[in-house]
Amino acid sequence: MKYDKIPKEYLLEASSALGALRKKLRWKSGKDIQHLEKRKAMGHLPGHSLLEDYNTLIYELIEDDDNIVYLYEFGVKRYYAVRGKVHKVDWIVIFSKDGIMETAFPPRGIDDYIEKRGFKLVGKIREVLER
Template sequence: MSSLTWNDYQRHKSLFSNILGKILESGPEWFQGEAQKHLNERIARGHLKEHATIEQYNHFILFLLNQPKHTLTLHYDGMKYIVGNGKWIVIINESGIVETCFPPDNYVKYLSPSRGYVDLGKLREVLPDVEEIEK
């Protein structure tokens, strides 16, 4: 919780809990045209197989969001929530829209406090009702 007050931490837990519930119930929501754009970029960079589909990409996002051991990070300046597994991250804005999902070149450096990120903890610590799903 490094630079968050207890009240801010609790508020973000509540906000993200609502966002996560919506995504797990209805699936990831993207800005129009962005899912295909991001999928194409992941394929071009070799992060996903050449024939990956948006449905597979969204399923992978749901997998990342539903693992109790994955971390929840807040980008405090931009009000974005990041769920990561040490390799891949999913970035979700405060409205619950998925902005991207990718493996940063340097995971630790990408999510460093010097870049405005605050670690909120493991999903199981922040949201105890998260249950692991299979890939």
């Protein structure tokens, strides 16, 4: 894998944000239910899914040390993303530099999604947490 040049402070930030998420998933107020309902409406999750099911899926993605971490810069804001598979489906988890959840979903054409938005490859979760 060819990694992008990422400033050291961003690597530390990614490690800290991931560590925070692994301890406890935190969402912006009300956004957890909003994103759960959207995932159900789009058929990404079964209609009977609970927030606990969605959060469990997210934990599965962020706890797999072989999953890939990306840096995503949107304007002046920095976000991080984890890419991995759940039940053979590619998902992406996006969170703030402070470890606050933004969203998690299975983009159609994940490689194009990542490329078009300028995501920068940071490394595998295990590598990020070791830094």
